Amino acid sequence: MSEYQYDLFVIGAGSAGVRASRMATGLGKKVAVAESRYLGGTCVNVGCVPKKLFVYASEFPHITHDAKGYGLDFSLNNFDWPTLRDNKTKEIERLNGIYQRLLDNADVTTIIGHAKLVDEHTVSVNGECYTAEKILLATGGWPSLPDIPGKEHFVNSNDFFYLDVFPKHAVVVGSGYISVEFAGILNGLGCETHIASRSGKLLRGFDESTRRFAEQEILRKGISLLPHQPTSITKNGEKYTVQFADDSSIETDIVICATGRTPNLQDLGTEELGIELDNKGFIQVDDTYQTNVTSIFALGDLIDTPQLTPVALAEGMMFLKQQYQDYTGKLDYDNIATAVFSQPNLATVGLTQELAAEKGHDVRVFESEFKALKLTMTDSSERTYMKLVVDKETDKVLGAHMVGEHAAEIIQGIAIAIKAGATKAIFDETMGIHPSSAEEFVTMRTPSN
Numbered sequence: 001m002s003e004y005q006y007d008l009f010v011i012g013a014g015s016a017g018v019r020a021s022r023m024a025t026g027l028g029k030k031v032a033v034a035e036s037r038y039l040g041g042t043c044v045n046v047g048c049v050p051k052k053l054f055v056y057a058s059e060f061p062h063i064t065h066d067a068k069g070y071g072l073d074f075s076l077n078n079f080d081w082p083t084l085r086d087n088k089t090k091e092i093e094r095l096n097g098i099y100q101r102l103l104d105n106a107d108v109t110t111i112i113g114h115a116k117l118v119d120e121h122t123v124s125v126n127g128e129c130y131t132a133e134k135i136l137l138a139t140g141g142w143p144s145l146p147d148i149p150g151k152e153h154f155v156n157s158n159d160f161f162y163l164d165v166f167p168k169h170a171v172v173v174g175s176g177y178i179s180v181e182f183a184g185i186l187n188g189l190g191c192e193t194h195i196a197s198r199s200g201k202l203l204r205g206f207d208e209s210t211r212r213f214a215e216q217e218i219l220r221k222g223i224s225l226l227p228h229q230p231t232s233i234t235k236n237g238e239k240y241t242v243q244f245a246d247d248s249s250i251e252t253d254i255v256i257c258a259t260g261r262t263p264n265l266q267d268l269g270t271e272e273l274g275i276e277l278d279n280k281g282f283i284q285v286d287d288t289y290q291t292n293v294t295s296i297f298a299l300g301d302l303i304d305t306p307q308l309t310p311v312a313l314a315e316g317m318m319f320l321k322q323q324y325q326d327y328t329g330k331l332d333y334d335n336i337a338t339a340v341f342s343q344p345n346l347a348t349v350g351l352t353q354e355l356a357a358e359k360g361h362d363v364r365v366f367e368s369e370f371k372a373l374k375l376t377m378t379d380s381s382e383r384t385y386m387k388l389v390v391d392k393e394t395d396k397v398l399g400a401h402m403v404g405e406h407a408a409e410i411i412q413g414i415a416i417a418i419k420a421g422a423t424k425a426i427f428d429e430t431m432g433i434h435p436s437s438a439e440e441f442v443t444m445r446t447p448s449n
Contacts, residue, residue: 002133006032009123009132011115011268014041015309016300017138018099020316022106027324031108032132034115034125039099042140042261042301043309045092046158051181053088054161055341058188062343062380069378079189081166088161117269120295134295134323137283138316139268141261141301146173150233153240154257157182167191167253171242173230175202177340179258180218184343187223194250196242200227203340207352209367210401213385214346217403220381221343226250263302280304287330288322289315297323306336337415339408344382347411350399350418353389362392366424366444372405372437386440388424390447395423400441410438 008024010017013035021033038045064074103110113126123130143156155163157178168191172183175197187193195202202215202225219225228244233255243249263282265271276284276292282304289297299305299319300312314331321327337349356363366388375382384404390397400414417426432439 002030004121004131004133006030006109006130006132008032008134008136009130010034010136010138011117011123012041012138012140012300013039013099013103013110014138014140014300014312015043016312016316017041017136018102019313020136020138020299020319021108022102023317023320024324025106025108027320029324032111032130033103033108034111034113034123036112036114039096039103039110040092044095044099046161048309049095050088050092050161051185052341053091054084054185055181055343057084058185059343061188061190066375066378066380079166081163081189085162114267116267117273117296120273120293134297136289136319137268137270137291137296137298137302138300138312139264139302141307142264142266143257144260144262145257146230146259148230148232150235150240153233153235154255157256157258157261160256160258163254169251169253170194170256171196171226171230171250171252171254172256172258174258174260175199175204176258176260177203177342178260180340180342182256182258183223184218184221184341187221188343192224193222194224194226194252196226196228196230196244198229200225203342203346206340206346206348207387207389207399207401208354210346210348210352210385210387210403213369214340214342214344214403217344217382218342230255261301261307265302278304289319305333306338308336308338311336335415335419337411339411341408344384344404345407346401346403347407348399348401349411349415350397351389352399352401353387356389356391356398361398363398363449364390364392364424364447365449366390366446367448368440368444370440373435374405384437384440386437386444388427388441388444390424395425397422397424397427404437406437410441413438414441 007029008031010021010033013033021031024031064076111125115123115125118124121131145151170186170191171194172179173196183193183195203211228246230242232243234241239251241251278284283298283302285303289299299315301307318331335350339347368386372384387401389399427442430442432442
């Protein structure tokens with residue numbers, strides 16, 4: 001008999017926590033998972049899924065407008081925010097139920113309540129203590145807010161999905177993918193939208209020429225870029241005044257903060273137990289996700305790896321392989337594809353041109369810019385951009401980047417080729433699907449540098 005009640009106790013029933021919990025029982029382990037908010041974590045409840053549903057909604061007005069060039073006259077009579085919001089919530093509740101059934105069917109004990117570490121083998125939930133041989137921390141991230149006067153007036157990236165009233169005018173603070181996606185949703189659904197960016201740029205960190213092209217196309221949709229950092233927010237009746245670093249100001253219906261998320265360590269007991277953090281505030285772990293407390297592990301948005309749901313899922317599976325299946329390898333974080341569901345989409349996999357050069361590669365760059373066939377009979381000015389970064393010496397494709405409709409769907413396929421080590425010659429030998437935008441990735445023959 002084990003001296004512990006459970007072989008594994010997981011704190012956090014998000015994507016990684018649920019996956020690790022139910023797969024561990026399949027390996028014969030006795031498992032419990034504790035969750036204080038909602039099953040499915042950020043992605044299901046206040047992240048990827050509701051965001052994508054809202055993006056779909058915001059694209060319909062564009063579709064309605066472009067249809068005129070095809071002889072179809074759709075009238076956009078009204079947008080009812082409560083219908084969109086509440087139908088989204090019903091879908092999320094359905095997914096919550098699926099996650100609960102997954103745990104139940106796997107014989108995982110689900111404990112609803114806030115969990116806190118007591119010692120290296122004990123967790124307290126709702127005043128009751130549970131012991132486990134191993135404890136896995138998977139509590140995810142939480143929205144961060146700039147510490148400025150009036151910060152209580154911010155709507156954070158969680159609350160955005162539950163607004164009582166859809167705004168007519170909005171300021172979105174932040175220049176990363178969350179900010180850009182929220183701005184696209186608001187703008188597409190008829191809200192006058194401004195992005196406040198400290199750097200004066202959008203989507204820093206992405207491949208630079210791809211980023212510049214995306215910024216141009218995003219702003220072409222009617223979003224305004226305010227190249228300053230907010231310094232204060234004041235409430236004036238039903239309106240808010242945002243003051244900026246250059247002493248300018250703007251009056252708005254809502255100020256949405258989308259400056260990112262930080263590890264959710266609040267009242268988790270990590271500090272009391274002496275679990276070490278890095279200089280960014282992430283939990284420090286080794287290649288097996290073990291903290292400096294040998295029985296406690298952490299993964300997902302709590303550690304400094306790409307903050308993406310598929311990464312968290314992969315980390316959960318790798319944790320199980322390493323702990324219970326005698327696997328001695330580690331997770332490969334190279335060539336992870338990702339997408340920004342802006343309008344138009346941006347998607348990318350592999351190295352940026354800048355990072356490739358920084359790593360010592362002598363690169364050739366192949367680019368293509370065009371108006372998609374779908375839009376040629378419309379008055380839309382939207383254009384598509386594609387880019388391949390290739391190592392001159394080996395001919396290996398190091399990175400692929402795209403801005404345009406269905407970029408995420410296209411780059412997902414390209415990611416497999418790059419993960420497999422495809423060369424530019426293999427791309428060139430591949431027959432394209434015609435007519436499609438995707439075929440441009442196998443027809444680019446002349447380098448642009």
